[in-house]
Amino acid sequence: MSRGAATWLARSLAGLSVAMFLASGTLYFLDRSAQSPGYWVTPGAVIGELLGFVPFLAFVAFPLVGALIASRHPENPIGWICLVAGLLWMLILVSQAYSAYGLMKPGSIPFPVTIHALLYAWLWVPTVGLIGIYLLLLFPDGRLLSRRWRLLAWVAGVVIAVESAAVFLTPGPLQDLRGARNPFGLEDHPWVEGLGLIVLPLLPLCMVASAVSLVLRFRRSTGVVREQIKWIAFAASFMGLLYLGIMGTGLIFYLISAPQTPSDLGSQSLLGALLENVTVLSFAGVPVAIGFAVLKYRLYEIDILINRTLVYGSLTATLVGVYVGSIIVLQGLVRALTSQESQLAIVASTLAVAALFNPLRRRVQAFVDRRFYRRKYDATKTLEVFSSKLRDETNLDALSDDLTSVVKETMQPAHVSLWLRPETTRKGEQA
Numbered sequence: 239m240s241r242g243a244a245t246w247l248a249r250s251l252a253g254l255s256v257a258m259f260l261a262s263g264t265l266y267f268l269d270r271s272a273q274s275p276g277y278w279v280t281p282g283a284v285i286g287e288l289l290g291f292v293p294f295l296a297f298v299a300f301p302l303v304g305a306l307i308a309s310r311h312p313e314n315p316i317g318w319i320c321l322v323a324g325l326l327w328m329l330i331l332v333s334q335a336y337s338a339y340g341l342m343k344p345g346s347i348p349f350p351v352t353i354h355a356l357l358y359a360w361l362w363v364p365t366v367g368l369i370g371i372y373l374l375l376l377f378p379d380g381r382l383l384s385r386r387w388r389l390l391a392w393v394a395g396v397v398i399a400v401e402s403a404a405v406f407l408t409p410g411p412l413q414d415l416r417g418a419r420n421p422f423g424l425e426d427h428p429w430v431e432g433l434g435l436i437v438l439p440l441l442p443l444c445m446v447a448s449a450v451s452l453v454l455r456f457r458r459s460t461g462v463v464r465e466q467i468k469w470i471a472f473a474a475s476f477m478g479l480l481y482l483g484i485m486g487t488g489l490i491f492y493l494i495s496a497p498q499t500p501s502d503l504g505s506q507s508l509l510g511a512l513l514e515n516v517t518v519l520s521f522a523g524v525p526v527a528i529g530f531a532v533l534k535y536r537l538y539e540i541d542i543l544i545n546r547t548l549v550y551g552s553l554t555a556t557l558v559g560v561y562v563g564s565i566i567v568l569q570g571l572v573r574a575l576t577s578q579e580s581q582l583a584i585v586a587s588t589l590a591v592a593a594l595f596n597p598l599r600r601r602v603q604a605f606v607d608r609r610f611y612r613r614k615y616d617a618t619k620t621l622e623v624f625s626s627k628l629r630d631e632t633n634l635d636a637l638s639d640d641l642t643s644v645v646k647e648t649m650q651p652a653h654v655s656l657w658l659r660p661e662t663t664r665k666g667e668q669a
Contacts (some may be wrong), residue, residue, distance in 0.1 A: 244312030251321055252305035258328040259298050265335035294331055296522035300324030300369075303525040307532050314380040316532055319368050320525055326365040333357035341418075351418045359412060359420070360405040367398040367441065369524075374448035378466040378531055383451050383458075390451070394444040397437055404434030466531035468540045473527035476547060477520045548606045553599055561591050 301324030307317025333353050340350025371394045375382060382388060408431045409423030424430050456467045530536060568583035 241309075241312055245309040248305040248308035248312075248317070248321060251325055252301045255301035255325050255328045256298065258332040259294070262294075262328070262332040262335040265332070265339045268339055296519050297324060297327040297331070299522040299525040300327060303529040306529060310533065314532060315376055316373065316378065316380055316528065319373050319376070320528060323365050323368040323373075324525075326361050326368075329357050330361050330365070333361075351412070352421055354412055354418075355406075355420050355422050360402050363402040363405060363441070364398055367394060367444075370441075370445040371398075371448045373528075374445075374452045377452060377470060377528070378463060383455050387451055390444065390447050393440075394448075397440045397444060401434060401437045401441060404430055404437060408434055462534065462537065465537050465540055466534075468544070469527040469531035469537075470524065472540060472544055472547070473523040477523060479551065480520045545606060549599070549603050552606070553595075553602050556598060556602070557591050557594065560594065561587050564590055 300320045304317050304319070304321030304324055307314065308321055309317075311317060333356070336347065337350040337354035337358065340347045340353075372391070375387060375391060375394075382391065406422060407420075407424050407427075409420060409425045409428065410431070412418050412420050452467065452470075456464060456471070459467065530540075564587040565583050568586055572578075572583055
């Protein structure tokens, strides 16, 4: 395929994905409008529905990034994997919205149950397989780590195909469809569902094996490839840590301020929905990181991002712990002394966290540099020592030796030589 044809195809598929996303959004809000007439004029309800739909923006990033990569590097399958995976996500989303709207308003659109079974019920299997298996196996150059990994690629393909067929043909009621049965299910062959349950555990095992191949590729790689793998590893780690942090923070604040009234419970539910949606939106970081890595755009800034994430992630966790702990302790003291609660504990905790921010940030930055960026930390300290000596040293030979040793220690070149320009006098001084 020529580059022009690849660009046209990639952009067309990306445009189709965006169109399906907009169509699913329209059906989503029409469905909610049919369920709750008049909710369009209720700001709180509109915000709630938006919170339920906004996370799907994360999945739009896959076809957009995939089209960008495929149009510039059509020979690299990474772009096409992202593009096809995003297209499948949009098919899942639009079929779900279509079937839900058709069941809410019977007769308004044709074949809602058939569309649901045809697209929504089983498409998650190849989508997860593309992202969780083949993307890791082929990243970043589109080639397997070695010929030995061909077996995993073939096994994963068979697992995906068998599981997809089993889910598609399993008889019984469809999920989230009010008891409607699968029109494509083999009612006289219940063993199909058992086959799907047997094959299903092989899917995560293939994903783990693909992750192992990426780890091995990172350990064997140097230079650009190592930086590329850092991008996707950073995005996946950041998403996981964000999920754990948000869930832990939400649980802590829920325990501190337990709901006393139904209105408090509703506000906390809204907060929980917001935190959950932020976590889902962080999934968009994976295709974005893939785009930076494959296109090699600002590739070597990943170390700066990792450094800042380590510093501010640790700083945030520490400050949250100090804030929550100080509130609990101060509230306990106030309750013991006055037999009632006071807002003084919250005010004092907030002031303490504000005062600790800069000193704690400097300490965390120094710790991260010493622990994870030792070479950079040692180079910085060496330059600081040399700068202080430079102000006091007057012996040119000693200064030359110090400069040579500093260059060897910080930059570690294969060879170092120092050339000094000979002293010359001006023509006016000679006269």
